[in-house]
Amino acid sequence: MKILLGFVIVIAGLGYGVYYYGTKIASDKLVDSVSQELESSGEMENIKQSVENDPELKQFVEEGKNVDESKLPFTTKEEATRVLVKKFGVNELQDIQQGVQSGTMTKDEVMQKAQSKLTEEEMLALKVIVYKELNK
Incomplete structure (x- = not known):
């Protein structure tokens, strides 16, 4: 019985460790790939323009x-990504990204999807991170 x-x-x-580090690795990779893609494609400037031109988004x-x-x-992109991966899952996040693109x-x-899965505090934290990223 003790052995069991x-x-x-x-x-x-072990399961907890795999889950914890697995989501950390997945979120780190997601942040890196999205950041690199946005910077290299010049898409970040398009996003900034879209926000400036849309009063609701602004x-x-x-x-x-x-x-x-x-x-x-949370206060960093990495922490935000980890929360998003936990709440949505990588596949759903990719589906959202493809749908938007x-x-x-x-x-x-x-916004409706985000508000249905995230708390008000998490939404506010995302706003802070987006604000910082757009105003670098």
Whole structure:
């Protein structure tokens, strides 16, 4: 009985470790690939222009301007990506990215999905990160 209990504890510990480090590795790779893709393709400038030209998006991003970051659940791109991977999953995030790029998904649909899976604090943290990225 002790051996079985020990085995279960070891397996549970390994499972947690794989999950924890697996999501960390996946989120790090996702951040790296998206950042490189946006920078190398010049898409970041297009995104900045889109935000500037859309009053609704601009207001959304501006909400992240004057926020006390010490109360946010995360403050870096890497931490945000980790939360998004946990809440959405890599496949769903890729589907959203493809939908936005192909024009089959509107910004309202993206916002609705995000608001359905993220808390208000997580949404605010994302606004802060987006604001920082767009105003580098």
